[in-house]
Amino acid sequence: MTIPTHVQAMLARMRARFTPEKLRAQMEARNAPFRTLRPVRAASEKSVLGYWDRLIGPATKADQDLIADPATLQTAEVYSGNIENFIGTVKVPVGVIGPLRVNGVNAAGDYHVPLATTEAALVASYGRGAYAATKAGGIGTAVLYEGVIRTPAFVLENILNAGLFVEWVATHVEQLRAAAEGTTRHGKLTSIEPVIDNDVVFLICRYTTGDASGQNMVTIATHALCEAIARDCTVPIFKWYIEGNFSGDKKASALGLMTGRGRKVSASVILSDAVIAKVLGTTADEMLAYGRIADLGAKLSGQMGAQAHYANGLAALYIATGQDAACVAESAVGFTRMERRDGGLFCSVTMPNILVGSVGGGTGLPSQSAGLNVLGLKGTGNGAALAEVTAALCLCGEISIVAAIAAGDFTRAHENLARLR
Amino acid sequence: MTIPTHVQAMLARMRARFTPEKLRAQMEARNAPFRTLRPVRAASEKSVLGYWDRLIGPATKADQDLIADPATLQTAEVYSGNIENFIGTVKVPVGVIGPLRVNGVNAAGDYHVPLATTEAALVASYGRGAYAATKAGGIGTAVLYEGVIRTPAFVLENILNAGLFVEWVATHVEQLRAAAEGTTRHGKLTSIEPVIDNDVVFLICRYTTGDASGQNMVTIATHALCEAIARDCTVPIFKWYIEGNFSGDKKASALGLMTGRGRKVSASVILSDAVIAKVLGTTADEMLAYGRIADLGAKLSGQMGAQAHYANGLAALYIATGQDAACVAESAVGFTRMERRDGGLFCSVTMPNILVGSVGGGTGLPSQSAGLNVLGLKGTGNGAALAEVTAALCLCGEISIVAAIAAGDFTRAHENLARLR
Amino acid sequence: MTIPTHVQAMLARMRARFTPEKLRAQMEARNAPFRTLRPVRAASEKSVLGYWDRLIGPATKADQDLIADPATLQTAEVYSGNIENFIGTVKVPVGVIGPLRVNGVNAAGDYHVPLATTEAALVASYGRGAYAATKAGGIGTAVLYEGVIRTPAFVLENILNAGLFVEWVATHVEQLRAAAEGTTRHGKLTSIEPVIDNDVVFLICRYTTGDASGQNMVTIATHALCEAIARDCTVPIFKWYIEGNFSGDKKASALGLMTGRGRKVSASVILSDAVIAKVLGTTADEMLAYGRIADLGAKLSGQMGAQAHYANGLAALYIATGQDAACVAESAVGFTRMERRDGGLFCSVTMPNILVGSVGGGTGLPSQSAGLNVLGLKGTGNGAALAEVTAALCLCGEISIVAAIAAGDFTRAHENLARLR
């Protein structure tokens, strides 16, 4: 009784299926021969079909035709800069919402937003939020900060040398900046912040990266910066690493939460009582009442930040527009607020880690490029606007889910929309 | 000087572009008329084309053809259960790695793993890790826990009634279980854990969900459970909410980190010195030396968990196999360990929040289903194996990146592979 | 300029004081002979004076007389069970507040609370909060949970054996309970929760500990439990440790935050507008307005929990009543809430990790025992009441500081009260 029931249930399931001997045999390392797939970088119809020869078995020819469809096969080579061992494409359904009105520092206009997802109700929910926000006059947005981080680590002999190392870096900043910025047209080094733990020094290198999300750009620039240090620094360096697992790249971290990584954006709207009643089917008071509980739940459960479901909108937009979907792990952190205001209900999101680009990465691939074009935000000059639309989108999602849970509609919506499956 | 340089840089950029007046005008709410997109659930060629009529403008006919290609148009209705306002599909390139040998409690065999991503070097890096792990005899895996959580919140009159409410729930568990499990064939309620904050009670409801990831299943079951409470409980309930924003659904939270959500899996392998040298081009000592720094970086930067880049493998596998990509936000949390062992270098990941299903969600869509078939893990009976392969995949990614950074290869790999773009 | 100014300032200070050579010499390990103090457990006037012979030098005879005053010297031996190498006592000033009315499950009455601190304004601030709360009819309190944790760690051969180990523990719970409870009259083992990370198993052992805070009690009980496992378990154990640094003992941790450690208590009061105006010099709206900001600040700064200054009240009460002051590190975590209610402003604290005892530890020392007597909560039967008074006290502190900051009084209060120094 003292052992939690879910542990007991797990043990019972295991006992029913296995003896220890059987498990031991099954889990032993096996040295059976195998033939690894030959790596291919420059994809072609031939290379794709070559892979499929190996995959047929569990997979069927029908599966092959779905992934390596004729249109994909014909354009195989266009994917070569974005993937290795290419076998085709997975077709992720895209829904569209809008217009979403944004009155931002960088984004200004009515946007149609493409969302790629396989989860029923997601598009409908964000669409409802967008409708409410647009009816309320649109969402105000501002990029508050920008800066992608790389954080190389340097191992010194001892704490004294760690201090002397920081001294050296601080007195050679311009030379280091030149080394870093020499690798890139768009990246600018905005600060170097040393963090010392005894004999180890991390350098938080912050860059602006123009309209690209910039993760590779800052890696390459920081590599050059590190090489300049390694070559010129008069303090002996035992070892250096391009990334000390400190930058928060593709993970939720307090550093990102507080200082921002990528672009930090606030987005807000004031919803009138009429809009809340008509579009959302509830009241500001009901939304605030639930908002208090949701905030308490976020804190009691040790959430990093306090929000409802940024990840849904982020993943859908990132996939539809060729962003790095893995960055959802770090972007889905932030702060949703709701407050009574004269004009109605003030709703706001602040998201410190939006990583999007209007150029580079996957944005040049055919359908992803088309996704950006639906938004009207492809190419140079649109990076900041894209970040603001991203935050505005997440605000729509927060408004809609809070209203749905406050009104008791949440389950029904999911039940109905998934029923078509 | 006292103001951080990145703030100063930001302010300078703003000053160069705007006057306050201009910004004020631009950011005002605008009541210009607009026409919202008509929501459509049951997609058809006609509905898709209807939307595109509205999108042409920023987007072109060429964009339309890329997203609403003929093959997609012909099968529009198959997506209706997974998305609303359907306008076509985005084609995410898929690379394949393997065979990846897994010697697990649930997964046992050599797997080819499809990875959907637009980030160069990702597939190559995971492929390298898989090759090393398979050469070492394969990866041992075990599901340690399973349980998807829903956490409804109940608002009572005061703390006394909160206590009486918990008493009522504790003495009516069987009746609540019946209500919950009556909604589902596969979901089983394994525990109800009350968390009280004064007059608010959250009930952590844990379920096993068979082979599905189960997020909708537990929502519907918990809704029924809550309705049973609301109907029968003798303690007056002011308000209840299906989710108190406590469950960690689609976000990194301490609750998920510690108690697990979805499936918790450990995966490990012992790499011999020969494998490390030959496949990874470095040594166990170099990997351990970097591992210590990476672990320190994780802690100093306030990472939730301590790992390098689970999110990359997770996002790629989730997209390729029809999982919910938004769950990357919660799944990309866990613990990577490396230790010297007699046979070489012990490498392990433990991931408490893997949310995958071999049935349900997006797994039934055409190309996603094909992705699961490449793995050979489609359909009933494969949920746990899929979770184990997921963890094994992430272990491959950890091995590869640690080796690359330890050996100083990381930047070069990214530079070269993205050059084809 | 790119280097933060505080780093530059630090480097400038260092340059002004040191050369690298000077620092290097200064920081070298020195093997000069030394004579360590002889450890003494059973204190006596002689042993105290013996130590002082060694301390005179930086310290003077006057210092000796202040710490080893005649009254202390005469009673030296009474401290022997609580400290080693005894040299006297430090006299921490005690202020008293009250009556603080508590209407709790366990505490019921009007209490005078002794607070030991050297920080001006602390007692006055808590006293003001207590006055407001008592005028409002008193503070409702309830112990919601109790359970002190020890978490031994077991290292197994591999994940399979980790699973078999958990299986063995789960099927031998009664025998393990007997071993644990055989060491203590008051400790009861309420649950064992295994947490697996590959080949390592942590057992969260929860106990109720009667009226003692119980930290030593659970250590000794768990040691016996571990020895029983080590002796009888059929799965080979590589190594076990009495504590895997998992329990949250004397540190802020998510585990303590969520599951509680020690006693979890909620305390609340509804302050009428009249009380807020008259006693606190502000309004409910002003307090709520600041409360929103304070809550936002807590989240943005990555606070564990969300509260203002529990630590002040906790440290003062713990020192005055012979509790373990180091436990402030874990106790000073929790959740302060304020909400509009019909009767006024609902103010609540929920503190999951209160570690206090009405017996044991330092509670038997002369002046500490007197401190508990001022409260009227010394001895058997008072542990839970003491925990509730602790939470009620912290609520008073939250009310007072929120009101002071909302009203703009905070700085002035500190300035005035410290001026007497």
Place this chain on the structure above:
Amino acid sequence: MTIPTHVQAMLARMRARFTPEKLRAQMEARNAPFRTLRPVRAASEKSVLGYWDRLIGPATKADQDLIADPATLQTAEVYSGNIENFIGTVKVPVGVIGPLRVNGVNAAGDYHVPLATTEAALVASYGRGAYAATKAGGIGTAVLYEGVIRTPAFVLENILNAGLFVEWVATHVEQLRAAAEGTTRHGKLTSIEPVIDNDVVFLICRYTTGDASGQNMVTIATHALCEAIARDCTVPIFKWYIEGNFSGDKKASALGLMTGRGRKVSASVILSDAVIAKVLGTTADEMLAYGRIADLGAKLSGQMGAQAHYANGLAALYIATGQDAACVAESAVGFTRMERRDGGLFCSVTMPNILVGSVGGGTGLPSQSAGLNVLGLKGTGNGAALAEVTAALCLCGEISIVAAIAAGDFTRAHENLARLR
């Protein structure tokens, strides 16, 4: 069965003691008349005795004599600047350890360290660590950062005004610095870092505070800074608060963890195998093996930082030397590392939030001043050295506890030493 056993046990205990009716009556607000204690700031024998007249009842005359002993009564007025409602002193036993050899940037010498605690084994354990470290040649230390934070919050009309506010602050830094520094001889403003969440701006104001811990100093300085802003800023400010609950004052927060608050210090020593064997009774390998588990436990349990028991040493030293014991809540956060080195076992602590002063606060009180004199670190010029000794002390505690748990001695030591009680 589905309800956790500790919840069931709690409910059973409640049922045995109470009916709902009884509890309801007991927990109702009570308006019985009461007489609050009259606040007294300037303490005197008369005021002390006046309070005791009110406390006799639960407390006895004997209790009064223990707290309001003759020596304390005679010197009542010396406490007036540090406490209100003074009723005497609590006598906290002090043990001494040493010499502790420190080879630091700021601390250099052999120190005897006074530790005030009521927990058996604490002094002995730290003493053992100090002996090992000193035998190994002493502990190297360095203050890496200093800066006490105050973080006022400003509420603006909207995000645009938030931006304009930051612009105003950034262009008026010198004037704000003058306002802040005009209030203090020792405080220097080193940076102002704005953090924006939509319409709310927090200003992280960092100061060096000379040899004082400086919490009041920075409050007063920041108050002046805020008043200057409120008076002169051309952007309308709705409301400002001296502290936005953002600074991490007296609580564990990610901000403090990462940027430091107070003084950040690293301390380290290399223990030879001989010292580990002779003094600590174990081996470097055993300590490293346990270190890995302790580190894993820290991460799995969601600890903020990763260390064993800094709080024990901190609380004891803070109380013995007149520091603010409530700051243990924020100081007890940091990073303990152990690594194999040529010379033996490298052991290090890095503590970002040490808040100590060699002047100010409680350091001027009689016995606390004597405590500082035992260390030889009283008065001007010793603040940084005191911080370094604090970190060195905590390192001793880490070494000792890791060795004790690795060797299996931990429980026995506590059992034996508490037996004298």
